[in-house]
Amino acid sequence: MDALEGVRVLDIATVIAGPWGAGILADFGAEVIKVEMPGRGDSFRAMGPLKDGVSIRWPSMGRNKKSITLDFHYEEGKKLFLELVSKSDVIIENFRTGTLEKWGLGMDVLRKANPDIIVTHVTGYGQTGPYAHLAGLGTPLQAFSGMTYMTGYPDRPPVSPPFALADYIAGLNAVIGTMMALYHRDSMKGKPQEVDVSLYEGIFRMEEAMIAQYDLFGTVRERSPMPSGASCPIGTFETKDSRYAIIVCSTNPVFEHLCDAMQRPDWLPKYAKAKDRLADPKPIMDAVTAWVASMTYDELKKCCDKSGVPVSSIYSMKDIFEDPQYAARNDIVEVPCEEFGSVKMPAVFPVLSETPGKIKWAGPKLGSYNNEIYGNLLGKTEEELAALQKNGII
Ligand SMILES: CC(C)(COP(=O)(O)OP(=O)(O)OC[C@H]1O[C@@H](n2cnc3c(N)ncnc32)[C@H](O)[C@@H]1OP(=O)(O)O)[C@@H](O)C(=O)NCCC(=O)NCCS
Known part of the structure; x- marks a missing residue:
């Protein structure tokens, strides 16, 4: 039995955030019906990188979902959708605020079709406030979140992350919110929620320290290549063989x-407490820099592991593919797919002991479940079905 067996989700979202959240529910056994624009599909299907014109990320993003086509612009499309709503538990949508209402599919209509439906909305700015109606994508919204301002070096322009972090975090929150709403509805017999x-x-929500810092001290957290002001030592240190290692002493x-690993017991009386280290970080940072530079990364790793100091070199995707920890955890799985024969993708996560979730199939062809669902x-x-197809409704 799967953890989410019997839960039916209508994924009418596009791009990353909403669909990725729906995909996590599908990994754990929810029946996720991906509703897509006829002929075109989710624009994610065309997003690069591409191989022979096909998105190499679609097999992972669409995995375990059932793709059907349906155009919300048509009355008949809306009617069909409401029939699906009547048989489902959850809708995950990420149209701009007001778009579903514009199509005559506002909450009142959805609730009429199914009073128990849970609706998870993903938008740039949320359902309320002066920006609620604006279009949103993850990278600009990460800038709006305050994170981009703090990322990078103080003497250079801020940098955005190398992938759509804000979208994936929104996807996770969509899962958390949906699961809480399901628990509240089904186990607590509470009202279905949005x-x-x-x-x-x-x-x-993660910027707790920076919010308190501004509130209490009026200090704006500026760019720094590492979280600053909380830990010492902290940083990216270069080894003798020109590799970069991250060492952070977040706790005393x-x-x-680290004192044990560096054979510096003399530091302890003065620097045992973080506040004393942070008051005078330079001698420690200089000593750690020199210590790391005196060893190869393998020597450093051995020494840190022996003393219980968390350390890692900075992994590339090649390093990940070659690492025994990733291999032992089966973090990378090869999944057959029509487009490429097979493709590697991240395994199901988190790991559940009794209902671990599985990848049953890679992202399906557009509309390939029309017959099964309709x-x-x-x-x-x-x-x-033939008439619906002929008229461009599905
Ligand atoms: C992504 C985003 C910027 C796209 O904006 P947009 O193209 O103006 O689209 P809307 O949200 O107004 O949705 C309407 C469009 O959905 C598209 N669409 C997708 N699936 C459809 C379907 N099954 N039936 C009908 N239209 C569909 C149509 O192109 C439609 O445009 P149209 O009515 O002009 O033909 C916007 O949807 C948004 O801000 N979403 C919230 C934030 C978000 O989740 N962003 C993506 C993060 S990864």
């Missing part, structure tokens, strides 16, 4: 372990 997820608030016991679930005949 879940309101924006692209910026998932990141903002870890600093004690035929078997909604009971449409072959003739009806």
